[in-house]
Structure formats: structure tokens, C-alpha cells
Amino acid sequence: MIDGEPAPERTSVQALRPKTIISYNKSPDVPFDRSINPIVGCEHGCIYCFARPSHAYHDLSPGLDFETKLFVKPDAAALLRTELAKPSYRCAPIAMGTNTDPYQPIESTWRITRDIIEVLAACDHPLVITTKSNRVLRDLDLLASMAKKNLAGVAISITSLDPKIAMTIEPRAPHPERRLEAVRQLSEAGVPTYVNMAPVIPAITDHEVETIVARAAAAGALGVSFIPVRLPWEVAPLFRAWLDTHFPDRAGKVMAAIHSLRGGKDNDAGFFTRMRGQGVWADLLRTRFSIARRRHGIDRIGERMQLRTDLFRPPAGPQGELF
Template identity: 80%
Template sequence: MRKPRPHRGATINPVSDRFNLAAREADGDWLDMRDMIDGPPPPVRTTVQQLSAKTIISHNKSPDIPFDRSINPYVGCEHGCIYCFARPTHAFHDLSPGIDFETKLFAKPDAPRLLREELAKPSYRCAPIALGTNTDPYQPIEAHWQIMRGIIEVLSAYSHPLVITTKSDRVVRDIDLLAPMAERNLVSVAISVTSLDPRIAMTIEPRAPHPERRLAAVTKLTAAGIPTYVNMAPVIPAITDHEVETIVARAAAAGALDVSFIPVRLPWEVAPLFRAWLDEHFPDRAAKVMATIASLRGGRDNDPAFFSRMRGQGPWADLLRTRFDIARRRHGIVRRAERLGLRIDLFRPPPGAQGDLFG
């Protein structure tokens, strides 16, 4: 096995044969042997290519997801979270779900324009748009591309509701846009806090902001009147589950309206990446971690079934839910069956092409 790349999540960069991703011949690349000769591999540079899309709103019909549409301004994510369920999507681009997913990124700079065009269609019906459900819209490259800010500007201009999920404190940059939307009940934000231990956080999420910065973002957002939640997603058995009560307490102190969780999911190529990561960073407990995950997932690495994929099954999952419920009550968090409903009646579509001519 190759030595892990500095400051990257995946320890390997395997190819995938699910989408006919071409594998290299074993002796066809001298780089395969370089690590054995020269020692640790050098850092990998992040590259970004522009991706031309015809549409920007993705739709889903999943019964266990509380939204039916989303926008992903970026493909791949530099945060490098080893557990990321979006990693397999990189195989669609003939790239590895491993290190390629963290280093070979795609940006959609036309997203704000495409969004405006889709909102202007006579057939469009308003419902909250989710951002950050696949890859993080506030990952480091957003500082340069600012696609997320452009998207929010469009949604704000036409009073369209949105839900943001991120593990970056960069979201506070857009408080000037989000606070006025919150006054009209058009936005909510969820901040992901997986671990408060910086040593664990930098291992599982190597390029995501420090956990304390994320909690500080919760405080700033709530102070600005923006409904903000905390997600402990995922919870990793024997690595982060001991932090449940502490994270709930810190989230409540920061002003979070609720704290939710999802047990770790390992779909498709994520499972072997996660196993390799465990062997590198937590060899002392790798077997225990995978055994507990199997107990959560019906004896497998992953359970793709609706509903159970999000909450797990069996005694460990039941105990986890009980611990969260007790911690919520202890800290004055009343769990909501649904998060605050966002308004859709304020939406006013952009003028169409003909309207622009006479505007």
C-alpha cells in the first residue's frame, strides 16, 4: 500500500470498473514504484476545471430525504472527508473516488445564470432548494470562484427558499444575504460537526475548518437571526461516538435549534477507501469499527435501503438514538418532527426572455 498523501483524506487512489474506468497496467507507470524508491509521496496540487452544464437543479424522489431538488456548484470536494458518500460520483468522470475526488475538482461558474433561467420557466414550481447535499458548496475553492454566493444572490432576488448544509465556517461570509432571507423565513443552515477532537477531525476531514470555527459559525449565524442546526454526520463507531453528548452540549450552547445524526454510510467505492484509511490511522480498532458498522447495516458494509440507510438498525443504532434524545432534552433542545418550514408563497419568478426585452 502506498503511503498516505500529506493533508489528504484517502490513502489510496483506486480506479473503479463500475463505469468502465480504464485501469493502468501494473508496469505502465513508473510512478507506481516511486514511493518505494523515494519515500513519501509529495503533496498533490488541487486542480479545478470548468464544467459546462445544461441545467443546474437536480431532482430526486427519495422518500427519506426532506427535499426534492438540489444544486451542486462543485464536483469533488477538497475537504477530503474519508467517509463522503459522494466519492463514487467521480467515477462518472473517469476519475478515482480516492485522491482524485479531493484533488481534481470541477466548478460550474454558469450556475447562477442557469438557475435564473430555470426559475423563469413557466413550468417551474417553487420548493426549497438544498445546497451542500452532495459536495460542500463552501469548500476552499469557493473563496475564488464564489459560485455559491452567486446562487444565493439569485435565490434572494426572487424570494426563493433554500437549505444549506456545510462543514465550513465560510458560510458566515454570506450573512449579509442570508439574514434578510431569514427575516422572510426563506433559509436555514446546517453545520456539520463530526468531532471536536482536532486530531480526529484533521484525519477524517483533513481540509475542513477546525471544529471550533464551525461552532463559532453557528453562534454568528444564530446571532444574525438565521435558523441554524448542527449535524453530527456521520457518527463513526469507536472513533467519534464517544463525543455525542459533548457535541450536543456545545451545539446547544452555540444556539443551534436542533442536533441530528447519521451513522456512517459506506456505499460502493467508499467502503474499500474507508477500510484502507482505518488500517493506516486506526489499526488497533479497525476490526471493531467494521464489525459495528456491519451490525448497523444488516451484516454488510452498507445498507442502501430507504430510511434504514439514514438511521441504521439493531441495538447499536437504538442506543445511539437514545443517547441523542437524552442529550437533547438535557440541554433544552426540543426535537422537531420537521425543521422550520420555509415559505414558498413569496417566490416571484424572474422575467422570461421576452420579459427581459421589454423590462
């Protein structure tokens, strides 16, 4: 398998035609209230992906269908321009990559993410991107220009630096070293860049906490954060089957630790605890991250990512474009 290639199974792509493109949320434990997801489903194939159950809305499986039957929103940039032009719109940072990755392999063909960033850049609208792909570097010109105005930040997801583990949990995502190189290049270009170890999987990736923090700091990351693994709905049985296949020697230990983190269940959907976990395991992870961050002089994600909203200019409407 070559790093970054689509699944061996043929990947199909269908167009969605939504009426709006910005999704709003009122969740008190996330640092944004709006997001854009240009792609439904994800080629990266991460077994832990909490977005997998959303494919059931399309009468498709959260398993292989989620990875190979994708949907794109080709009108995203036009819809965004329309929504930003509304007199009622109030500017706040837009997040991308909060559900599925905006820099999947198909983005190189569809370029929807690029189109969206171009609209935001033209309007001086703040943007935060989360991705586990070095393909974000393709748009470094736009992001660096926005960052000069304090309008852009990027979080790179790095869950393991071990190529064998990374290939197992994220089979078609770019190699972790490529992601670290993306951190370095983004940072050197002046883009505020963070690393998110999301998720941390007990007894499989948790031993890498200190190493990932150290490597992220050396690459120029301003901060490192983490989220314990989450197993909502159909993700839990998929994850259990994956454990039995790839880590049969420790499957019971992994699930016992997850249950410790999640109040005795496979998953905890409660605000705040879903992102932090609870109990001894969660306390230990927080302590380890805190010590590692202090050692390398970096913060958690968000402690420095305060983007400007006062520069926003609505896009010109049809009449404005005539003059």
C-alpha cells in the same frame, strides 16, 4: 498543515457546462426534492464521503482524484435563473451541500455559491444549506436577509470536537471550533441554524455525542441530528485502508459495529435505514441523542425548518428587463 488549506497535491479545476442545474429526487427519506451542487469533488478530503464514487463517472478515482481534481459549474446562476423563470416551475426549498460542500476553499475564488444565493434571494426562493465550513459566514448578509422572510436555514456538520480526530477524518475542513463559531454567528443573525453529526463513526467519534449536542445548543443551534457512517461502493475499501493506517488497534471493532448498523454489510442502501441504521447500535445512538436533545431543549434537524414558498417571484425574462 494549516487549517482550511487545499490538499498538498496540486488541485486542478475544470469547468462543466451542464444544460440544467437543479437536480430532482424522489427519495422518501430526505426532506427535500431538489438540490444544486455547484462543485463536483471536494477539497475537504473526508474519508467517509458517500459522494466519492461519483468521480468514477469522470474516469477518475474516488480516492485522491476526488479531493484534487475538481469540477465547477460557472454557469450555475444563469442556468438557475432560466429554470426558475419557466412557467412550469413550482417552488419548493432548494438544498445545497447534500452531495459535496458548496463552501470548499475554491469557492472563495469562483463565488458560484454566492451567485446562486443572490438569484434565490432576488426571487424570494427558500434555500437550505449544509456545510462543514465556516466560510458560509461570507454570505451572512444574504442569508440573514432571507431568514427574516423565513426563506433560509443552515445546517453545520460537526463530526468531532477533537482536533486530532477531525484532522484525520476531515483533513482539509475548517477546525470544529470555527464551525461552532459559525453556528453562533448565524444564530445571532437570526438564521435558523442546526448541527448535523454526520457521520457518527462507532468507536471513533460516538463518545462525543453528548458533548457535541451540548456545545451546539450553547452556540444557539435549534437542533442536532445524526447519520451513522455510510460506506457505499468504493468508499468501503478506502475507509478500511484508512482504519488500518490511523486506528489499527480498533479497526476490527469499528467494522463490526458498522456491520451491526448495516444489517451485516458494509453498507445499507435501503430507504430510511440508510440514514438511521438498524440494530442495537442504532437504537443506542437514537436513545443517546434523544436524551441529550431533551436535556438541552433542542430538536432534530427539520422539526422547525419550515420555510415559506408563497413569496416566490420568478425572475424577470429578457422582455421584463426592458421595462
